[in-house]
Amino acid sequence: MTRNLKGFADRMLLVGCGNMAGAMLDRWLVAGLDTAGVAIVDPVAAPREGIARFASLAEWRAAGGTADWIMLGMKPQQLGEVAGDLADIVTGGTHLLSILAGVSLADLAARFPGAKAQVRILPNLAARIGAGVSAVASSGDADMATVAALLDPLGTVVALADDSTMDLVTAFTGSGPAFVFRLIESYAAAGERLGLPAEDALKLATATFGGAAALLADSGEKPGALIAQVASKGGTTQAGLDVLDSDGQLAALLTNVLRAARDRGRELADIARGEG
Structure with missing residues (x-):
């Protein structure tokens, strides 16, 4: 049974919306996520009705963009560039979600020290039909009840004590x-x-x-x-x-x-x- 996300009222920004992030987003939309609270920064992402899409973070910021939840879904090699553009708006109220392979919680904390919490998620493509596996680990003051509500529509969720095994999990379930x-x-x-x-x-x-x-x-x-x-x-x-x-x-x-x-x-x- 898919948990209903109609009660999720926070603003969410997806930085990068390729195959995996797109599969997650599409499943969230099936679960009732309000498109009005979602924005995508990705010049080549497929358009989704009701969701604002921007070619760059600068364009999103110029449009007055704000977010309570920011999910990093671009290539890991782009982290330095994105962090430079984003770090100053990741504040004490911001949850930072990351599906970036190889990028640890410690890496995220170093790049985004102002975040309320860093949450590392390793999903897989079967999330598209709600049959995926998502491993999750967090640091900081994470709202894990809301994280669980977001991951539940994607399929099975495995909470890890820390992210020390996440590289192996990336290979095991992500790949x-x-x-x-x-x-x-x-x-x-x-x-x-x-x-x-x-x-x-x-x-x-x-x-x-x-x-x-x-x-x-x-x-x-x-x-x-x-x-x-x-x-x-x-x-x-x-x-x-x-x-x-x-x-x-x-x-x-x-x-x-x-x-x-x-x-x-x-x-x-x-x-x-x-x-x-």
């Missing part, structure tokens, strides 16, 4: 949908190579992955228990599992995938701090 899409794509391609029509292979692969994930979430069981319900000794499923499990190659591959994504997040953090 995760792309990895799953690649697995589905590759699974379908394998079916096609073995004789399935391409369209059938993709449809079957998508339904198989989606159904298995839904069953796992609904059952409350561990993956191994469900594997045992599908596989029988000496059967077809076990023959395939033997290939997947050979020499721990699958686990090693996925570990390397996550490590590469995590480490890139750290590199982006260095760039955002001007160290890269």
Whole structure:
């Protein structure tokens, strides 16, 4: 059930509104967020009815823009530029939300010392349909009840004690949908190579992955228990599992995938701090 945001009366500014920030905003609008209280600073963002869009922070400020909540959704490499234009209006009443990969709460506090609170959010693209995962950590005097109200329409929310693991979470859940899409794509391609029509292979692969994930979430069981319900000794499923499990190659591959994504997040953090 999507929490209703019709009672959210504060002013919100989105600095950057690309795929991820746009998915969050669109879901908030579905949940009843009042467009009159929202502004976007992004010269190339898709227009949204009722929401003022500005090409730059200077243009927004010239129009008398004010905000109680500011969400940073641009590229992490742009943090220095944005902070220079924005820091003086991030005051003691302002909540600063950030979905910037690699940019820590400490980085945000250093750039925006006047903020009431810094809130680091790591969502993923499935937020677009309310089936996302959002990890959240905060510093300062954050209004976490309102933060929770904003994140609830996006899907599952995981509150972290601090943001020390956020680079890994960025790789694990933020980048995760792309990895799953690649697995589905590759699974379908394998079916096609073995004789399935391409369209059938993709449809079957998508339904198989989606159904298995839904069953796992609904059952409350561990993956191994469900594997045992599908596989029988000496059967077809076990023959395939033997290939997947050979020499721990699958686990090693996925570990390397996550490590590469995590480490890139750290590199982006260095760039955002001007160290890269």
